[in-house]
Amino acid sequence: xxxxxxxxxxxxxxxxxxxxxxxxxxxxxxxxxxxxxxxxxxxxxxxxxxxxxxxxxxxxxxxxxxxxxxxxxxxxxxxxxxxxxxxxxxxxxxxxxxxxxxxxxxxxxxxxxxxxxxxxxxxxxxxxxxxxxxxxxxxxxxxxxxxxxxxxxxxxxxxxxxxxxxxxxxxxxxxxxxxxxxxxxxxxxxxxxxxxxxxxxxxxxxxxxxxxxxxxxx
Ligand code: AMP
Numbered sequence: 318x319x320x321x322x323x324x325x326x327x328x329x330x331x332x333x334x335x336x337x338x339x340x341x342x343x344x345x346x347x348x349x350x351x352x353x354x355x356x357x358x359x360x361x362x363x364x365x366x367x368x369x370x371x372x373x374x375x376x377x378x379x380x381x382x383x384x385x386x387x388x389x390x391x392x393x394x395x396x397x398x399x400x401x402x403x404x405x406x407x408x409x410x411x412x413x414x415x416x417x418x419x420x421x422x423x424x425x426x427x428x429x430x431x432x433x434x435x436x437x438x439x440x441x442x443x444x445x446x447x448x449x450x451x452x453x454x455x456x457x458x459x460x461x462x463x464x465x466x467x468x469x470x471x472x473x474x475x476x477x478x479x480x481x482x483x484x485x486x487x488x489x490x491x492x493x494x495x496x497x498x499x500x501x502x503x504x505x506x507x508x509x510x511x512x513x514x515x516x517x518x519x520x521x522x523x524x525x526x527x528x529x530x531x532x533x534x535x
Pocket of ligand 1: 405
């Protein structure tokens with residue numbers, strides 16, 4: 318089964334998907350992380366993606382769909398997968414359905430719902446680990462030791478696309494696309510909504526319950 322975790326930039330998809338993957342043993346596949354790994358590796362795909370990511374816009378569908386297709390073909394993605402950050406357009410959602418409908422693999426979506434006013438503060442306060450990519454927040458999820466990752470000890474950094482000007486562009490470009498994707502899953506009866514504001518652990522409990530309700534459990 319594939320569980321699609323939907324949410325605006327800053328909704329907490331990465332944090333919640335990581336915890337849900339740990340709780341259920343599912344693979345956590347995040348297109349943003351895949352792009353950042355390609356950029357770090359200096360690949361051609363990474364160079365293509367970087368210009369869009371730095372501008373706060375979406376990487377073109379054909380590039381993104383090709384990359385996620387290759388990732389989902391790997392052995393650890395054969396059973397249960399949490400998709401974080403994909404699909405982000407109607408065309409991506411259609412490609413996902415087309416790829417998996419013939420296999421009978423179910424695809425359900427959960428929207429982490431967060432008010433737009435809260436998203437900007439969350440994004441500009443976000444930090445990520447330069448080593449393992451784990452997300453933090455200066456107020457809501459600080460590390461135990463200042464500027465160091467709890468998991469691997471590497472330095473925490475601000476993502477280049479979390480700079481205030483890029484955050485504004487990302488929200489402007491990506492909220493309309495998110496609404497389209499939400500509608501695809503709502504119209505086909507495959508959407509659940511979890512409110513994404515409050516304590517991280519409380520949101521995780523609701524997410525676990527919503528995931529279990531669609532048959533995605535450990
Ligand atoms: P994220 O880490 O999910 O916030 O993604 C960081 C950036 O990667 C986004 O702002 C987009 O530029 C790009 N990106 C991630 N996922 C996708 C996707 N499914 N389609 C297009 N662009 C994406």
